[in-house]
Amino acid sequence: MPTVQVPLGNRSYEIQVGNRLIASLGERCRRLKIGTRCAVITDANVGAKYGEAAVKSLKIAGFTPTLITLDAGENTKSLATVQKCYDLLAAHRIERKSFIVALGGGVIGDLAGFVAATYLRGIAFVQVPTTLLAQVDSSVGGKVGVNLKAGKNLVGAFHQPRLVLCDLDTLSTLPDREYRSGLGEVVKYGIIHDASLFQKLEKQMDAVLSRQAATMSAIVARCCAIKAEIVAKDETDNGPRALLNFGHTIGHAIENSIGYGKLLHGEAIAIGHVAAAHLSARRLGLGAEDVGRIRTVLQRSGLPVTLKMPGDKRDRLFAAMRLDKKVQAGEIHFVLAEAIGRTVFGQRVPDAEVNWALDQIKE
Amino acid sequence: MPTVQVPLGNRSYEIQVGNRLIASLGERCRRLKIGTRCAVITDANVGAKYGEAAVKSLKIAGFTPTLITLDAGENTKSLATVQKCYDLLAAHRIERKSFIVALGGGVIGDLAGFVAATYLRGIAFVQVPTTLLAQVDSSVGGKVGVNLKAGKNLVGAFHQPRLVLCDLDTLSTLPDREYRSGLGEVVKYGIIHDASLFQKLEKQMDAVLSRQAATMSAIVARCCAIKAEIVAKDETDNGPRALLNFGHTIGHAIENSIGYGKLLHGEAIAIGHVAAAHLSARRLGLGAEDVGRIRTVLQRSGLPVTLKMPGDKRDRLFAAMRLDKKVQAGEIHFVLAEAIGRTVFGQRVPDAEVNWALDQIKE
Numbered sequence: 001m002p003t004v005q006v007p008l009g010n011r012s013y014e015i016q017v018g019n020r021l022i023a024s025l026g027e028r029c030r031r032l033k034i035g036t037r038c039a040v041i042t043d044a045n046v047g048a049k050y051g052e053a054a055v056k057s058l059k060i061a062g063f064t065p066t067l068i069t070l071d072a073g074e075n076t077k078s079l080a081t082v083q084k085c086y087d088l089l090a091a092h093r094i095e096r097k098s099f100i101v102a103l104g105g106g107v108i109g110d111l112a113g114f115v116a117a118t119y120l121r122g123i124a125f126v127q128v129p130t131t132l133l134a135q136v137d138s139s140v141g142g143k144v145g146v147n148l149k150a151g152k153n154l155v156g157a158f159h160q161p162r163l164v165l166c167d168l169d170t171l172s173t174l175p176d177r178e179y180r181s182g183l184g185e186v187v188k189y190g191i192i193h194d195a196s197l198f199q200k201l202e203k204q205m206d207a208v209l210s211r212q213a214a215t216m217s218a219i220v221a222r223c224c225a226i227k228a229e230i231v232a233k234d235e236t237d238n239g240p241r242a243l244l245n246f247g248h249t250i251g252h253a254i255e256n257s258i259g260y261g262k263l264l265h266g267e268a269i270a271i272g273h274v275a276a277a278h279l280s281a282r283r284l285g286l287g288a289e290d291v292g293r294i295r296t297v298l299q300r301s302g303l304p305v306t307l308k309m310p311g312d313k314r315d316r317l318f319a320a321m322r323l324d325k326k327v328q329a330g331e332i333h334f335v336l337a338e339a340i341g342r343t344v345f346g347q348r349v350p351d352a353e354v355n356w357a358l359d360q361i362k363e
Numbered sequence: 364m365p366t367v368q369v370p371l372g373n374r375s376y377e378i379q380v381g382n383r384l385i386a387s388l389g390e391r392c393r394r395l396k397i398g399t400r401c402a403v404i405t406d407a408n409v410g411a412k413y414g415e416a417a418v419k420s421l422k423i424a425g426f427t428p429t430l431i432t433l434d435a436g437e438n439t440k441s442l443a444t445v446q447k448c449y450d451l452l453a454a455h456r457i458e459r460k461s462f463i464v465a466l467g468g469g470v471i472g473d474l475a476g477f478v479a480a481t482y483l484r485g486i487a488f489v490q491v492p493t494t495l496l497a498q499v500d501s502s503v504g505g506k507v508g509v510n511l512k513a514g515k516n517l518v519g520a521f522h523q524p525r526l527v528l529c530d531l532d533t534l535s536t537l538p539d540r541e542y543r544s545g546l547g548e549v550v551k552y553g554i555i556h557d558a559s560l561f562q563k564l565e566k567q568m569d570a571v572l573s574r575q576a577a578t579m580s581a582i583v584a585r586c587c588a589i590k591a592e593i594v595a596k597d598e599t600d601n602g603p604r605a606l607l608n609f610g611h612t613i614g615h616a617i618e619n620s621i622g623y624g625k626l627l628h629g630e631a632i633a634i635g636h637v638a639a640a641h642l643s644a645r646r647l648g649l650g651a652e653d654v655g656r657i658r659t660v661l662q663r664s665g666l667p668v669t670l671k672m673p674g675d676k677r678d679r680l681f682a683a684m685r686l687d688k689k690v691q692a693g694e695i696h697f698v699l700a701e702a703i704g705r706t707v708f709g710q711r712v713p714d715a716e717v718n719w720a721l722d723q724i725k726e
Contacts, residue, residue: 079442079445079446079449082442083442086442086511086517086518087511087512087513090511090512090513090514090517090686091513093686117520118477118481118508118518118519118520119517119518120517120518120519121506121508121519121520121521121599121600122520122521122599143484145481145484148449148450148453149450149453150450150453150454151453154449154453154482154483155449155481155482155483156481156483156484157480157481157484157485157520158484158485236484236485237484323453323456
């Protein structure tokens with residue numbers, strides 16, 4: 001079974017990638033030497049499939065779990081849900097040595113992680129990501145948080161999990177669109193850091209799309225390893241961690257300006273990847289052929305690469321970019337690629353060129 | 364002007380103790396090399412006295428402040444108020460390099476600090492404590508948070524300020540009862556760590572009660588120095604920082620069980636100090652004379668040392684102690700004194716002896 005170490009001093013932890021991991025959740029938690037009481041936070045969809053198995057495994061291992069089941073969907077990632085979780089944790093007598101298991105996709109991981117980061121000033125938590133997107137991205141690295149009306153992830157913390165279990169069996173039950181959304185982040189790792197991963201995606205896309213177990217085990221582990229390497233260099237996001245935001249400056253703005261839920265995260269950033277590729281060509285000399293390869297691999301993943309963009313939507317896109325957390329002194333910063341597998345962050349781009357890039361992704 | 368260093372690596376900061384500090388707030392913030400936009404969070408009482416001066420000083424120094432004025436009182440320390448602050452920060456376009464000034468007592472410092480700890484996953488903040496309690500205790504050390512219905516400070520974070528300004532002029536406008544409440548924490552520093560500070564309080568109580576400037580400057584600085592020394596050893600409260608909770612196990616339970624606001628924090632912990640002193644005598648051989656000295660110095664500070672305690676209130680006291688964050692595996696832990704100036708933490712006390720200690724503080 002592939003395992004990936006995230007080396008962060010006394011906050012180091014392991015990512016385990018394999019099959020049937022939820023059935024052994026309790027046993028794996030016992031090795032962490034944490035308290036007996038715990039809470040499994042999940043949503044209605046994931047809970048129906050895996051909630052009982054997770055709770056059963058924890059009980060067999062000697063833990064006293066309570067199951068907290070939230071509504072599925074991005075609207076759950078709110079301060080109102082956080083408050084609800086706090087009250088349930090207090091009712092279940094969760095103590096400082098207790099822990100939280102986040103069982104679900106990115107929404108549950110981010111929310112439950114934020115609850116763990118702040119309840120009693122921080123208790124332990126274990127990530128059990130059940131979507132491809134969460135397995136390769138949001139469950140690793142300790143960024144947790146919730147949304148405000150003014151924008152996504154505007155509230156949060158850095159709080160590393162004690163363990164991440166990527167159970168590949170959960171991928172088999174993912175709806176097709178959600179699985180493909182995860183590929184938007186997988187492609188990103190190829191672009192930012194690993195030309196051979198990118199080539200592998202080009203060559204083995206059929207195996208990827210059919211969710212072939214050995215292929216996906218290696219790919220999930222490789223993506224986690226890249227993320228771990230970058231996070232280890234810059235845990236609190238003051239430098240190279242920005243590389244993980246390739247495609248996200250425009251991708252987040254798309255999500256914000258058209259409203260959450262119309263496009264999935266991976267779909268929005270796929271469009272963002274294409275825009276960033278064009279900007280990379282114009283500003284850093286990324287080859288036209290490589291721009292085409294990025295567009296093609298995303299299309300073959302079943303992801304959108306263009307966006308309908310009437311004038312008022314373009315205005316809202318710009319406004320959303322200006323509220324991005326990475327804005328400094330009012331200037332929009334981009335991550336851009338010099339080549340596939342090699343990227344640089346902190347690239348200021350004039351508004352006129354941002355506009356030009358939007359033309360390139362206009363449907 | 365006394366200054367105290369809090370040595371915490373790249374989170375180190377300075378506590379400045381002196382007069383007319385609010386008037387130079389902007390200038391002092393400028394030395395921190397932080398962003399231009401900022402928010403001053405205060406309450407209606409403190410804001411009326413010092414809000415304008417703080418904002419003016421920041422503007423003169425080139426900052427762009429917005430003033431957020433909240434209701435005064437413990438009820439403000441809630442997640443609902445946190446949500447309100449987030450929305451106002453977003454509206455004011457607070458960015459990652461922006462900062463928050465907490466201008467007020469412990470409620471404002473804890474709340475504004477928690478907002479700073481979590482907005483955009485953490486931005487800088489400056490503490491300007493305006494009560495004696497906040498100056499000697501809550502503004503130093505990075506513990507920030509809010510209350511839940513289930514208990515005080517159940518939600519929070521560790522987030523160190525970049526600077527603490529203890530403006531002694533603010534003490535002169537404090538209501539007498541609130542000033543005396545702060546003395547409950549001042550006495551604590553003598554008990555836990557500094558027999559000569561304790562003697563000084565015994566000898567100079569008249570100067571303390573008349574808020575004599577030179578006396579209070581030295582005392583505030585000494586209390587901050589003791590707290591800084593303890594926090595530097597154990598920032599995230601896994602060991603010796605527990606010493607700061609002398610008197611707090613019972614004190615917090617009193618606050619919880621009789622409802623916030625009926626007793627001030629310093630009043631509740633004064634009663635807790637007496638109970639802990641009695642337990643210290645019984646379990647660690649603290650001399651009967653020293654128990655008497657502790658009771659006497661608290662009484663001379665104008666603080667209560669006994670509590671009315673009908674049967675049902677005693678039951679609620681016990682229940683509240685069991686929800687304390689320091690409960691481990693269901694056992695109540697105390698900080699106890701071997702002598703005035705020398706304390707140990709993590710002392711398990713059987714329920715029967717806790718009951719006996721409650722008899723000692725029964726009115």
